[in-house]
Amino acid sequence: QEPNTIFAFGTNKGSLGIASVSALGAAKVIFLDHPQSFQEDDDEDWPCWKITHLNWLENCSLAVGLSRVIVDAEAEDDEEDEDDPNEHQASLLMGAMITEGDDDVDPLNSSLWSWSEMGDVVPFFSVPKGGHHAFHTTLLPGNRSSTTSTTLLLVGCNVASEVAVLSRQQGDDEWAMLDLMEGNQMTCPTDEE
Numbered sequence: 001q002e003p004n005t006i007f008a009f010g011t012n013k014g015s016l017g018i019a020s021v022s023a024l025g026a027a028k029v030i031f032l033d034h035p036q037s038f039q040e041d042d043d044e045d046w047p048c049w050k051i052t053h054l055n056w057l058e059n060c061s062l063a064v065g066l067s068r069v070i071v072d073a074e075a076e077d078d079e080e081d082e083d084d085p086n087e088h089q090a091s092l093l094m095g096a097m098i099t100e101g102d103d104d105v106d107p108l109n110s111s112l113w114s115w116s117e118m119g120d121v122v123p124f125f126s127v128p129k130g131g132h133h134a135f136h137t138t139l140l141p142g143n144r145s146s147t148t149s150t151t152l153l154l155v156g157c158n159v160a161s162e163v164a165v166l167s168r169q170q171g172d173d174e175w176a177m178l179d180l181m182e183g184n185q186m187t188c189p190t191d192e193e
C-alpha cells in the first residue's frame with residue numbers, strides 16, 4: 001500500500017489545515033487550533049491573522065508565519081512618505097507533534113500538536129505602502145543518528161535585514177531563540193549595495 005501524501009495549508013483568515021490524500025484519491029482534511037486561531041476582541045472588525053508562510057519541517061513540525069494589519073482610520077495619507085501608516089504585526093508559531101517516541105503517529109490527530117509562540121522573531125520598523133510582512137525560513141537539520149543533535153531554523157523576513165536563529169534539541173518539542181553575541185548576527189542585503 002502506497003503511503004498517503006500529507007500537506008499543510010493556511011488561509012487568509014488564519015485557519016491552518018492539514019490534508020491527507022491517498023493514492024486512490026480519497027482525501028481527509030482537519031483544521032488545527034493554534035494560539036492565533038481566535039479573535040482577540042469581540043469586535044468583528046478586529047483584523048484576524050493571515051497565514052503568510054508555512055514550512056513543514058522534519059519530524060512532523062511546522063513553522064507558521066502570520067501577519068495582520070491594524071488600520072489607523074485617523075492616519076493622514078502623506079504622499080511623500082513611502083511607509084504604510086497602519087500598524088503591521090507579525091508572529092511566528094512553531095508547531096510540533098508530540099510523538100513520545102512513536103514515529104508512526106497520525107498528523108491528522110489535532111490533539112497531538114503543541115505550539116510555541118515565538119513572536120515577530122525578526123524585528124522590523126515599517127512596511128512600504130501596499131506591502132505586507134512575510135517570513136522566510138530555512139531548516140538546518142541536526143545529525144539524526146545522534147541523541148544530542150540540535151536542529152537550527154534560520155528565520156528572515158521581507159522587511160528587515162536581520163536573520164534570527166531558532167534551535168531545538170532532538171526529542172524536545174520546544175524551540176528557543178538563540179541570542180548571538182553582538183557582531184555575530186547574520187543579515188541579508190536589503191538594497192542594491
